[in-house]
Amino acid sequence: MIRRATRQDWPEIVRLSVEAFGASAWPWKRWRDLLSAAPQPVAEPVQALALVAAPAEPPPLAGYVALQMIHGEVEIQALAVAKGVRRQGWGTRLLNAACEHARQAGCHTALLEVRLGNLPAQAFYGHLGFSVCGRRPRYYHSPLEDALLMRKSLVAAASPCAKAGADAT
Numbered sequence: 762m763i764r765r766a767t768r769q770d771w772p773e774i775v776r777l778s779v780e781a782f783g784a785s786a787w788p789w790k791r792w793r794d795l796l797s798a799a800p801q802p803v804a805e806p807v808q809a810l811a812l813v814a815a816p817a818e819p820p821p822l823a824g825y826v827a828l829q830m831i832h833g834e835v836e837i838q839a840l841a842v843a844k845g846v847r848r849q850g851w852g853t854r855l856l857n858a859a860c861e862h863a864r865q866a867g868c869h870t871a872l873l874e875v876r877l878g879n880l881p882a883q884a885f886y887g888h889l890g891f892s893v894c895g896r897r898p899r900y901y902h903s904p905l906e907d908a909l910l911m912r913k914s915l916v917a918a919a920s921p922c923a924k925a926g927a928d929a930t
């Protein structure tokens with residue numbers, strides 16, 4: 762049910778992205794470039810990809826997650842679940858699959874930014890073991906808003922802000 766996104770998923774991912782984020786959704790061109798890129802070798806230190814949740818029943822896609830792995834760290838760049846199927850575990854499955862994919866590719870840490878006012882998403886990430894490690898002022902536009910930086914170790918229990926806290930200042 763969770764699989765790598767392909768170019769064929771592009772229209773539905775863009776639709777879900779606009780449904781979830783409105784004016785601050787990624788531009789369709791960014792998705793096209795991500796989904797059109799050929800898979801990179803596992804050993805490549807910088808990799809970007811997206812996963813989708815494709816349930817047996819409609820809607821065509823339950824959600825998506827985009828991630829970028831850079832030298833042992835994975836950044837969760839975008840994540841959304843279709844409005845009609847939230848609180849059914851799809852976000853959990855997507856985020857866990859992204860973290861497991863990154864862990865198997867050698868990543869030790871997951872990082873993400875979330876809007877200061879997006880309390881549901883903060884609760885979701887907290888539920889899945891992410892901790893707040895920093896704050897990025899005026900990080901988001903449309904509307905302008907600070908970001909909270911959140912972190913999770915993919916290897917073992919570790920000091921929540923050991924590395925990312927330093928990065929955020």
Ligand SMILES: CC(C)(COP(=O)(O)OP(=O)(O)OC[C@H]1O[C@@H](n2cnc3c(N)ncnc32)[C@H](O)[C@@H]1OP(=O)(O)O)[C@@H](O)C(=O)NCCC(=O)NCCS
Binds near residue numbers: 781851
């Ligand atoms: C955040 C989001 C991805 C969660 O997806 P989801 O499929 O609804 O999440 P899950 O069903 O896996 O929820 C797992 C747990 O997270 C927490 N959680 C999820 N949504 C929550 C909410 N709206 N309020 C409080 N806690 C929430 C709960 O603990 C939940 O467990 P429970 O349902 O047993 O109480 C989804 O709400 C979404 O797409 N939001 C809009 C886009 C967005 O904000 N993305 C993140 C941007 S950084």
